[in-house]
Amino acid sequence: MRPRTRPRTGLLALAVTAALLASACSRDTGGHPADGAGPLTQDAKPAVAGGPAAAPARALARTAQHQQHVHAQRLAAARTWGLSATPLLPPAPPRTKPALTTEPGFETETGGPGLPPVITRVPTDDRVVFLTIDDGYRKDPELLRMLRELDVPVSAFLADGVARDDYAYFRALRDLGTTVNNHTLHHPNLRELPYAAQREEICGQQRVLKREMGTAPRIFRPPYGNYNGDTLRAAKECGIDVVPLWQQEAFPGRWTYSRGDTAFHPGDIVLTHFEGPSEFGGTMTDVLRTVLRKANDEGFAVARLEDYV
């Protein structure tokens, strides 16, 4: 379970406190306090000083200590990944997902009502952005380690042609709490294909992902962001609910922007790719560092796209 409280202040104090508490926390089994069992059960026994009446207070204190220790661990991890602060944590996911409609400028003349909406951002006032990673060519284990240590959610969009040699990597990514979405079988320019071929590209990858991941996704992104009405009709038939494109594209140490300004806006969708030094001049962890620095500098958290769409 991801902690949902955004740590705004006091990280240095937390680090010092947690260092003092390290020996106490080192007895923890790793269970999160919210799990109910684990560290707190030891405190449930009536103990020496204070008697049974003091047990609830001690349990609360242990919970606070544990949370401080978790924050300190995150800060230490952030520093090892070249960040000066921990990535901001997103707020709790919305109870009701925002209503989505195709954004102005993204309608197609052959589209129509009832088709999956095409979006480049999520309509929300939360200071969150969404990191989406496409294709699946590079399977960098260091990216998994960085995502795990920093507890950052991403969404993958896989094309079978480049992902298929190691779906186990993407199952490991999924196990970190993300979802794996559809990016076609062979990454074609769908606008150049007739309806039946488009449908096979999308439905075919739905079948592959169901086989490899256990569930077929609800989210689809057309390669190159190219689509037409046939694409949306085929996507709907294949079980797709939403077609997210992007507002910014992140590379190692640099960005491209599709909007007039370069700032993050609430709900922006950020694109990057499963690539590496020979493709874009750096590693996946360099890209993630680039994204997290900008997010922290501008007061944004990276949230989970599937919590909002």
Ligand SMILES: [Zn+2]
């Ligand atoms: Zn792609």
